[in-house]
Amino acid sequence: MYCSRCGKQVNAGASFCSACGASVASFGDVAAANPPVNFDGITRPRANRVVAGVCLGIARRYGWDVSMVRVAWLLAVVLCGTGVVAYIILWIAIPEESYALPAGPPTRVP
Known part of the structure; x- marks a missing residue:
């Protein structure tokens, strides 16, 4: 394993x-x-993201539900209007997850 x-x-x-x-x-x-919560920092995951993975990266970093983060972001866009600009800035600032592969052969599941 x-x-x-x-x-x-x-x-x-x-x-x-x-x-x-x-x-x-x-x-x-x-x-x-x-x-578990990722204490190393925020990264944008390469899988299961909707646009750029900003909301999913924030949710994984703090252990929150990704749906709640997306709803909060939508409310910030609708009510404040600054959510789109903040999303674009975070899209540029948050690095993508690396392509990490296991060091050895994959394990078989019986």
Whole structure:
């Protein structure tokens, strides 16, 4: 099994990665559906984003629901009018997630 955060190999019975300390979950585990909060900084994910991934990146960074972040952003656009400009600035300022691949061969699921 490999850590989804740093890509290092993790023992089968481990709950946390020994290299980065991230929570490691099996496929049927509840923690896999709710990834831990990312304390390294905000990054725009490459998958599951709607426009540029700004709202999803903010939601993942702070552990919030992405739908609530998108609704709050929509309210900021409608009520204040500055949401579009802020979104474009954050689109440029927040880096994209890297293309990290595991160091070893992928594990098979029986």
